[in-house]
Amino acid sequence: MDTGEIVFMDQLPDILQTLVFGLAQGGIYALIAVGFTIIFSSTEIVNFAHGEFVMIGALVSYWLIMVLGWPIYLAIPVAMAVAMAVGIVLGWVLMRPLKESSPVSLIIITIGSSMLLQGIASMIWGKDPVNVRSFSTVESLSIQLPIMQSGTQQPALLIVETQQLWILGIALVVVTALSLFFKYTLVGKAMRAVAANRHGAKLTGINVSRLVYGAFAMAAAIGALAGAAIAPLSSGFYNMGTMLGMKGFSAAIVGGLGNFPGSIIAGLLLGVMEKFGAGYISSAYKDAFAFIIILAVLIISPRGILAFRKRGKS
Amino acid sequence: MKRFIASPLFAALCGLLAIILIPECVANNYQLGVLIFIGIYTLLAVGLNLLMGYAGQVSLGHAAFFGIGAYTSGILTTQTHISPWLAILIGIIITSGVALLVGIPCLRLKGHYLAMATLGFGWIVYIVINNWKSVTQGSSGITNIPNLSIGPFQFSSDISRYYLVWGIVIIVLLLSANLVQSRVGRALRALHRSEDAAASLGVNIAWYKISVFVLSAAYASLAGSLYAHTVNYISPAPFGFIGSVEIVVMVVVGGMASIWGALIGASSITLLVEWLRALGQQNPKFQEFEIIAHGAILIIVMIFMPMGLTVGIRDSILRFFQRMQKKLAVAAKEKEQVTK
Numbered sequence: 186m187d188t189g190e191i192v193f194m195d196q197l198p199d200i201l202q203t204l205v206f207g208l209a210q211g212g213i214y215a216l217i218a219v220g221f222t223i224i225f226s227s228t229e230i231v232n233f234a235h236g237e238f239v240m241i242g243a244l245v246s247y248w249l250i251m252v253l254g255w256p257i258y259l260a261i262p263v264a265m266a267v268a269m270a271v272g273i274v275l276g277w278v279l280m281r282p283l284k285e286s287s288p289v290s291l292i293i294i295t296i297g298s299s300m301l302l303q304g305i306a307s308m309i310w311g312k313d314p315v316n317v318r319s320f321s322t323v324e325s326l327s328i329q330l331p332i333m334q335s336g337t338q339q340p341a342l343l344i345v346e347t348q349q350l351w352i353l354g355i356a357l358v359v360v361t362a363l364s365l366f367f368k369y370t371l372v373g374k375a376m377r378a379v380a381a382n383r384h385g386a387k388l389t390g391i392n393v394s395r396l397v398y399g400a401f402a403m404a405a406a407i408g409a410l411a412g413a414a415i416a417p418l419s420s421g422f423y424n425m426g427t428m429l430g431m432k433g434f435s436a437a438i439v440g441g442l443g444n445f446p447g448s449i450i451a452g453l454l455l456g457v458m459e460k461f462g463a464g465y466i467s468s469a470y471k472d473a474f475a476f477i478i479i480l481a482v483l484i485i486s487p488r489g490i491l492a493f494r495k496r497g498k499s
Numbered sequence: 500m501k502r503f504i505a506s507p508l509f510a511a512l513c514g515l516l517a518i519i520l521i522p523e524c525v526a527n528n529y530q531l532g533v534l535i536f537i538g539i540y541t542l543l544a545v546g547l548n549l550l551m552g553y554a555g556q557v558s559l560g561h562a563a564f565f566g567i568g569a570y571t572s573g574i575l576t577t578q579t580h581i582s583p584w585l586a587i588l589i590g591i592i593i594t595s596g597v598a599l600l601v602g603i604p605c606l607r608l609k610g611h612y613l614a615m616a617t618l619g620f621g622w623i624v625y626i627v628i629n630n631w632k633s634v635t636q637g638s639s640g641i642t643n644i645p646n647l648s649i650g651p652f653q654f655s656s657d658i659s660r661y662y663l664v665w666g667i668v669i670i671v672l673l674l675s676a677n678l679v680q681s682r683v684g685r686a687l688r689a690l691h692r693s694e695d696a697a698a699s700l701g702v703n704i705a706w707y708k709i710s711v712f713v714l715s716a717a718y719a720s721l722a723g724s725l726y727a728h729t730v731n732y733i734s735p736a737p738f739g740f741i742g743s744v745e746i747v748v749m750v751v752v753g754g755m756a757s758i759w760g761a762l763i764g765a766s767s768i769t770l771l772v773e774w775l776r777a778l779g780q781q782n783p784k785f786q787e788f789e790i791i792a793h794g795a796i797l798i799i800v801m802i803f804m805p806m807g808l809t810v811g812i813r814d815s816i817l818r819f820f821q822r823m824q825k826k827l828a829v830a831a832k833e834k835e836q837v838t839k
Binding site: 229231278281287288289290291292293294296297298299300301302303304305307308427431434435438469470472473476477479480483484 | 608616618627798
């Protein structure tokens with residue numbers, strides 16, 4: 186065994202630990218990215234208020250679980266329903282001027298909505314971060330690794346929080362359900378038709394505006410679920426949605442807008458790279474990694490992403 | 500005479516007259532301060548309007564260039580004691596260089612993808628400003644930035660700063676108005692309408708896009724340096740994502756592809772933000788509403804005037820006159836019938 190290998194073996198538990206944290210964070214990004222993708226592919230709107238659905242999910246579930254003492258299995262569906270209602274209102278606001286307004290004015294409307302929702306949230310819940318208890322009563326599991334801790338004869342431990350497993354499980358279920366939904370149900374197929382060609386879909390008798398509301402409701406519900414799932418790990422606060430929304434959007438672009446497996450993989454990758462970057466390069470610049478990645482992807486393979494978009498539109 | 504009235508020179512003379520007269524009507528230094536901010540934001544909005552309104556390229560990271568200019572001025576004048584004028588020049592050179600580096604790969608992108616790339620760039624600059632503490636002092640900001648001066652005269656009073664900033668604004672507005680009337684302006688509008696058509700007519704679209712991007716970044720850098728030397732203090736806050744959005748809103752509210760619209764957009768949004776802030780200071784309860792009101796106004800303006808205030812108000816006035824004309828015509832007809 187040469188020294189390089191020994192150093193690697195010493196660091197292996199740390200690396201695995203970082204990987205677990207990264208995957209859980211990435212699961213959240215993936216869920217947010219999927220919501221972005223659903224709205225973008227049915228309306229071509231870049232929804233900067235998407236992070237606010239996450240915030241609503243986190244804060245409403247906090248309020249129901251921690252303040253009112255509701256059970257989690259009841260609180261989360263209600264939080265999702267609240268976000269869906271907000272999503273439908275947002276969709277209505279955005280669809281009204283859709284005919285004559287430019288993409289820039291739509292982007293400004295979503296940013297305005299995002300400020301509005303943050304303001305309302307800070308009035309209701311204040312500006313201080315709040316903590317939510319995790320979904321399971323057992324908070325974390327320690328797994329013994331088949332290697333020794335460096336310098337001791339103790340086996341190395343890997344600590345996995347149950348909430349992290351919940352996040353990964355939820356991401357997996359949501360993605361599977363979504364791909365089945367888009368592949369096999371009539372509504373899902375209609376949504377794909379609208380994404381591919383709006384006018385063509387209208388001509389075949391699809392009620393486009395109802396589907397668009399459906400897309401907003403679905404995206405909002407998934408966002409709120411992500412928010413409720415991340416709240417126990419990192420506390421919830423009124424403007425938590427800004428950064429999470431940006432990261433989710435980075436994942437959606439890196440994965441190729443409109444591509445569900447792509448967003449999932451990109452989300453997980455982004456989470457892992459961010460945690461490794463924070464741990465091994467610089468924690469102060471951890472938020473910059475997502476943006477460096479998005480710039481790099483856009484610059485290196487704009488053709489790939491544009492080509493994908495063209496294929497989706499044809 | 501008619502031609503003279505339509506020329507930008509006439510507009511500039513009117514503007515000059517207004518600028519000289521306004522301080523006579525202004526009550527206090529706070530209001531002069533707001534007017535200085537309007538001047539600085541006008542520079543930003545004019546620059547972004549050249550890029551967005553004329554060339555049709557969206558930038559959601561323009562506050563980054565504003566920040567690079569401000570921080571170059573702030574850092575150089577506090578740490579090396581060079582002349583602020585030289586610092587402004589170096590700021591413009593650095594910002595243009597950065598814009599060139601970012602612009603060459605990014606401007607190949609279109610629509611949402613360009614918006615996303617500039618957004619990412621803006622966030623990176625903002626994060627660096629916040630975290631490169633040894634140089635930028637992080638969130639505590641740089642204090643004691645020196646005033647601009649000519650010989651022994653220091654621009655330290657609000658009134659002298661007001662004339663300085665607005666003198667520069669008038670020069671930049673005139674230059675921009677000339678630019679958009681020229682061959683360059685026509686080329687930009689052509690590539691906005693259709694890049695393929697413009698290219699087929701021999702317009703070097705890549706070159707024009709990059710140059711207008713660099714030019715608007717240079718305006719932003721100039722605005723940033725003026726900000727640093729008139730406020731004497733900079734912190735990361737105005738140079739973040741919301742800052743970039745604010746500049747975009749100014750352009751859209753003022754009206755795309757309109758140099759004077761940028762002036763109107765910058766004035767109305769700056770006044771609005773200052774008004775909300777003042778309300779919040781007078782009445783602490785209102786502070787909570789500030790962000791809500793800000794968001795709501797953005798939504799309402801974009802829904803009801805997607806083409807911006809200038810066009811929106813002009814259209815509603817035109818409609819009013821048309822209705823009046825119709826009414827008058829009907830009344831005249833009725834009168835005719837009665838007399839018959």
